[in-house]
Amino acid sequence: MRTVVSRGVVAASVVAVLALTAACSGGDGGDGDGRDGGSSPTAQAKPKGPDGPGGPDGQGGPGGSDRSDRSDGGGAAKLAAVALTRDDLVEAGLKGHHVSPRKPTAQDTAMAKAPASPAACAPLVDLLAPVTPPGAKARVGRVVAPKDVYSSSTAVELYAYDTPGAAARALKDLRAAAKSKRCATFHKGDWRHSGVTARPAPDKGDEAVSYRLGRRTGPYVKRLSVTVVRQGSTLASFSAENVYDPESVVREDKSRDSGDRSPSVADKADTEPKVPAAVIDAQLAALR
Template sequence: MVGIGVTAALTATAACGGQDTDDKSSGSKKPAAKASPAAQEALKPLTEAQLTKAAITKADVKGYRVGDTPDDEIPEVSVPAKPATCQAIADMFLLGTEPNATARVSRSLTSLERTDGTLLRMGLLAHKEADAKKVVADLRTQSEKCNSYEHTDYQYTGVKPLKAPDFGDEAVSYTMTSDIDGDKIPVTYSVVRSGSTLVVFYAMNALGGKAPEVPAAVMEAQVTKVEKAA
């Protein structure tokens, strides 16, 4: 199944490492100013080439090995979740969204400290700005209302929102526990919208225990590169 494939790939990454790559105010409102041509251009979806160039490398995040994520770990086809009211959360597990991203790139990060059991994945998803806003809104709503769901024959429980990181134009963060063949693995997601691009951070604690945190330094490094690319 796809779900177990993702977990297996992440675990293998931890063991061997990937191939290195580089208060609204009251009163009358003034008419909103029209965006300049440059601003309008910046909000168009980035291309795959631009996303690839904006993806962090080992030079940007000291102490991590950075590798490509195999294409089969981020499939194009969405798998239905039960209940459907958890679909956005389920899709994001495989870096999927509705509406679909126009381009995606992903990287897997492995700490060079052997005692660190946290596995990290980063994804850049290009969207129209309105679509990117919708995805964040759906994730925020579902992280508050979706407690558990089934996806690719596996169970995910304890879904709850976390404090969102202070990066980009807006962000949403949540945690859950995946139950795969009896192994309960806590995971954490933080999704940052920077213009029309979604910057996704996924952390899994391969050793179990408490929910892992996505290092702030990793998030800052990646969001900064996306902002420069846009």
């Protein structure tokens, strides 16, 4: 979810949460997103072992927190049973948010089928998309949106694998791609992704990977911050995004150089989208 303002950045953070339950079945297909941006240091949470612990809509709007799933397949139903709800956020101390299903668009489905070049970079977009990635058996997605429409939102995806080992291998491939110089800039279908950098990952779940990436969307730059946490045989993906206009930043810088001291309305290139820790904690608590 994102909004772009004429002279600045409209932060539209999307946190994709991927949460999987052990021994699930059913499915979609993989997908991705991207960003054009800068670089950052790399550090990843260490795995605690691939054999660690391992429905419905779950919409948490004004009506409450229904955890029943209308998705096809037993795997999707099991994921929906532990998918994030508004009540989970309230218990985690994050109030004033709506939780709604995240549905794939036609573009999401098409991009999921598109090849990546280099191929090893595909997990960078597959593991934040609202489509079941290769190797997973099912997925369920949520969007966490503040009631304040001017605030950022977070996308959460849960991906279910057959075993903790299968989920650990998927995360290992993601970690390698985030650190690879070959994936600093890559293509997924017609989209060119750039600015890929590994980021310090939180010490959560059995292991975790964090990274950022971006891509051009017309005159704007879409930037994403992503954290993927493995808990048993489930990958929980959280992604936040914002969109900014680099040309407006340049114009403001030139204006300031000429003596203009009016307040800035343009976001700077180093303003990264943030994935709220409370959203991650709430989803992981629901997985336990």
